[in-house]
Amino acid sequence: MGTPLTTHHILTVLVENKPGVLTRVAGLFARRGFNIFSLAVAPTEDDRFSRITVVVDVESAPLEQIIKQLDKLINVVKIDELAPGEAVERELLLATVAAGPDVRGQVIELVGVFEGRILSVGWDQVTVVLEGHPDKLDDFEELLDNYGIVSLQRTGRVALPKLDRRTAIPPPDPSSPSRRP
Amino acid sequence: MSEHLNGGQALIKSLELEGVETIFGLPGGAILPVYDPIIDSPIRHILVRHEQGAGHMAEGFAQATGRPGVAMVTSGPAATNIVTPLCDAYMDSIPMVVITGQVPYPAIGTDAFQECDTTGITLPVTKHNFLISEAQDIPRIIREAFHIATTGRPGPVLVDVPKDIVDPKNPRSAMEWYWPESVDLPGYRPLTTGDPEQIRRAAELILRAERPVIYAGGGILKARAADALRELAELCDIHVVTTLMARGAFPDEHPLALGMPGMHGNYTAVTSLQKSDLLLALGSRFDDRVTGRVPSFAPEAKIVHVDIDPAELGKVRRPDVGIAGDARLVIEEMVRAVRSLLEGGGSFPERSAWKSQISGWQERYPLTYEQSEAGDALKPQFVLETLRDSTPDDCIVASGVGQHQMWTSQYWKFNHPYTWVNSGGLGTMGFSVPAAIGAKVGRPDRMVWAVDGDGCFQMTAQELVTAASERIPVKVAILNNAYLGMVRQWQEMFYEERYSEVYLSPDLPDYKMWAEAMGCIGMRVESPEEVQPAIDKANEIDDRPVVIEFRTDSSEKVYPMVPAGLSNDEIIVDPSQGEGGR
Numbered sequence: 001m002g003t004p005l006t007t008h009h010i011l012t013v014l015v016e017n018k019p020g021v022l023t024r025v026a027g028l029f030a031r032r033g034f035n036i037f038s039l040a041v042a043p044t045e046d047d048r049f050s051r052i053t054v055v056v057d058v059e060s061a062p063l064e065q066i067i068k069q070l071d072k073l074i075n076v077v078k079i080d081e082l083a084p085g086e087a088v089e090r091e092l093l094l095a096t097v098a099a100g101p102d103v104r105g106q107v108i109e110l111v112g113v114f115e116g117r118i119l120s121v122g123w124d125q126v127t128v129v130l131e132g133h134p135d136k137l138d139d140f141e142e143l144l145d146n147y148g149i150v151s152l153q154r155t156g157r158v159a160l161p162k163l164d165r166r167t168a169i170p171p172p173d174p175s176s177p178s179r180r181p
Numbered sequence: 182m183s184e185h186l187n188g189g190q191a192l193i194k195s196l197e198l199e200g201v202e203t204i205f206g207l208p209g210g211a212i213l214p215v216y217d218p219i220i221d222s223p224i225r226h227i228l229v230r231h232e233q234g235a236g237h238m239a240e241g242f243a244q245a246t247g248r249p250g251v252a253m254v255t256s257g258p259a260a261t262n263i264v265t266p267l268c269d270a271y272m273d274s275i276p277m278v279v280i281t282g283q284v285p286y287p288a289i290g291t292d293a294f295q296e297c298d299t300t301g302i303t304l305p306v307t308k309h310n311f312l313i314s315e316a317q318d319i320p321r322i323i324r325e326a327f328h329i330a331t332t333g334r335p336g337p338v339l340v341d342v343p344k345d346i347v348d349p350k351n352p353r354s355a356m357e358w359y360w361p362e363s364v365d366l367p368g369y370r371p372l373t374t375g376d377p378e379q380i381r382r383a384a385e386l387i388l389r390a391e392r393p394v395i396y397a398g399g400g401i402l403k404a405r406a407a408d409a410l411r412e413l414a415e416l417c418d419i420h421v422v423t424t425l426m427a428r429g430a431f432p433d434e435h436p437l438a439l440g441m442p443g444m445h446g447n448y449t450a451v452t453s454l455q456k457s458d459l460l461l462a463l464g465s466r467f468d469d470r471v472t473g474r475v476p477s478f479a480p481e482a483k484i485v486h487v488d489i490d491p492a493e494l495g496k497v498r499r500p501d502v503g504i505a506g507d508a509r510l511v512i513e514e515m516v517r518a519v520r521s522l523l524e525g526g527g528s529f530p531e532r533s534a535w536k537s538q539i540s541g542w543q544e545r546y547p548l549t550y551e552q553s554e555a556g557d558a559l560k561p562q563f564v565l566e567t568l569r570d571s572t573p574d575d576c577i578v579a580s581g582v583g584q585h586q587m588w589t590s591q592y593w594k595f596n597h598p599y600t601w602v603n604s605g606g607l608g609t610m611g612f613s614v615p616a617a618i619g620a621k622v623g624r625p626d627r628m629v630w631a632v633d634g635d636g637c638f639q640m641t642a643q644e645l646v647t648a649a650s651e652r653i654p655v656k657v658a659i660l661n662n663a664y665l666g667m668v669r670q671w672q673e674m675f676y677e678e679r680y681s682e683v684y685l686s687p688d689l690p691d692y693k694m695w696a697e698a699m700g701c702i703g704m705r706v707e708s709p710e711e712v713q714p715a716i717d718k719a720n721e722i723d724d725r726p727v728v729i730e731f732r733t734d735s736s737e738k739v740y741p742m743v744p745a746g747l748s749n750d751e752i753i754v755d756p757s758q759g760e761g762g763r
Binding site: 015019020064065068069071072074075 | 300301304312368494
């Protein structure tokens with residue numbers, strides 16, 4: 001699952017916690033022919049709202065059109081576009097890998113190098129977990145695949161804007177990172 | 182002291198407080214408890230014969246009055262029957278609120294009798310929809326529904342009401358009455374005024390343009406901006422085309438009016454857009470039926486695009502100046518901006534060459550058709566011209582979809598806003614009869630004619646029973662060419678005259694007898710000299726609906742035509758006018 005970042009943009013979409021809101025967002029993408037690369041939904045610090053982090057494929061439609069159409073949904077409160085350099089991104093990967101006695105040591109070593117953990121051990125398989133930047137997960141997945149991935153589950157990325165440490169200085173580019181129309 | 186009501190009473194009371202005077206609907210199991218308090222309400226309920234009729238009547242009412250149309254039906258099949266009107270209203274931005282019954286809340290998801298996922302089905306065809314879970318939420322949600330339907334870019338809103346929260350026999354229907362002072366929708370902030378800087382830039386472009394054209398869309402009517410549009414056009418001396426959805430937004434008899442552009446627009450309207458150097462797109466959305474092949478649409482024109490929906494700006498054509506805002510407010514500001522540039526010494530460039538080019542096109546390529554010989558079938562255009570000249574200037578005309586719709590839009594003279602009721606975006610056959618009924622209910626002071634095709638008429642004619650029993654005196658002109666005429670035209674022109682499944686028969690059904698069976702006056706007209714007397718007779722009848730069947734020439738085609746997917750430069754004019762602009 002290589003991520004060609006040039007055509008993928010991250011949107012964080014603050015939505016009202018109402019029934020069916022995820023269907024509305026997903027349905028809009030389907031109806032307008034926009035492609036979703038990954039999607040993660042979770043409650044926020046305010047229980048009236050949830051945050052959807054969606055990685056969109058801007059080859060399918062211009063990002064501006066995607067944002068404007070999303071913004072028309074009544075339950076969508078705020079949309080921020082996170083440019084890759086201006087966001088902290090994380091994702092979680094769970095994988096069950098073939099690891100017979102001859103290679104088990106290598107798999108454990110690989111998990112150690114990536115600072116992952118072993119969650120479950122069977123006779124000839126192990127289930128591992130890794131949290132990190134999606135690129136790091138891509139690398140890990142590629143290396144694990146040499147041993148044979150039996151099943152794989154990734155959460156899709158979540159992201160928040162990077163914090164501005166130059167608090168004394170006003171940000172130079174007022175249009176960034178929010179691109180709300 | 183607060184008042185204890187049940188949910189059904191609260192729903193009807195909420196509609197009353199929203200100013201609803203008429204509901205178009207049909208009761209059934211799940212919505213029964215809401216129908217009981219209607220007996221005690223001043224709201225007029227019009228009992229339709231099919232739920233699709235209720236939806237189109239609500240649309241016709243809204244298009245004629247500018248107020249939201251309201252329809253109420255039960256769950257399951259009734260809800261699915263009203264999906265077409267919802268989609269139609271969504272495409273044409275018509276304010277409408279539809280109330281549907283739903284099975285009791287605890288039964289949702291169990292495949293109960295007449296259960297259907299109504300909010301799921303209607304999600305992509307509504308501006309918003311609600312499934313109410315508690316009786317206490319009813320006034321708030323009704324308030325929100327009307328607010329969303331009528332503000333910003335208007336559209337249909339559906340409210341799904343489970344039976345248990347409105348049924349007085351169920352304790353879940355108990356609620357304490359309140360009426361919310363305001364709505365709280367954190368994600369909904371419709372725009373109003375435009376960006377003054379962009380408006381100033383638009384004014385500067387107007388002062389530089391040598392070949393400007395105003396491309397007015399349905400948003401002018403939604404924003405009640407017809408007066409503002411006229412002021413702008415006259416101040417800047419710019420010609421105006423009115424799209425299918427904007428017919429009536431600018432008077433057809435005004436010297437600056439160019440009529441309808443698009444696939445069946447007149448030559449001058451289509452070509453002036455193509456050759457212009459500045460398009461002022463006001464409340465229009467660059468629909469494919471207007472632009473033809475997009476990359477070759479108005480290739481030399483700079484674009485000023487005004488729309489209340491920011492997503493329309495740049496959706497099809499990237500504007501040079503994009504202004505998100507209410508059309509009336511933005512146009513009024515634009516008038517002020519142009520005035521101040523003129524007062525500061527600015528002036529318009531010499532445009533006499535452009536004007537004479539336009540009048541040259543008008544002279545060379547007017548709308549035209551061949552009059553029929555004695556004994557031949559009627560020409561539909563002749564029928565429409567006679568009807569147009571025999572009705573008051575403010576007569577409301579509703580149409581279905583197809584050839585008769587295009588001829589009506591072409592040949593009618595729309596001189597007042599809200600006199601044209603039709604289905605533009607979705608192209609819903611069968612729209613005209615119920616829409617005309619809704620328009621007549623909303624504007625009982627006006628004469629209302631439906632112009633319909635024989636194919637369309639057969640889809641929704643049963644609503645004439647509604648009209649007859651409710652004494653709603655609409656008039657229907659059926660242009661009966663015994664064919665699905667527009668499909669026939671495409672098969673003739675693009676499928677080598679291979680006519681597949683388009684023949685309907687001129688006398689099956691017998692339209693006159695059918696009309697009479699439905700409680701209407703029925704007439705049949707077959708020769709030109711009968712046209713005027715029949716229309717005169719129909720115009721005198723004001724106590725019941727009238728249907729006139731006109732037997733028209735099935736080989737008649739709508740011209741001009743820009744074949745689908747081609748450039749507007751490849752417009753085909755009437756064969757008597759030669760090769761057109763090519």
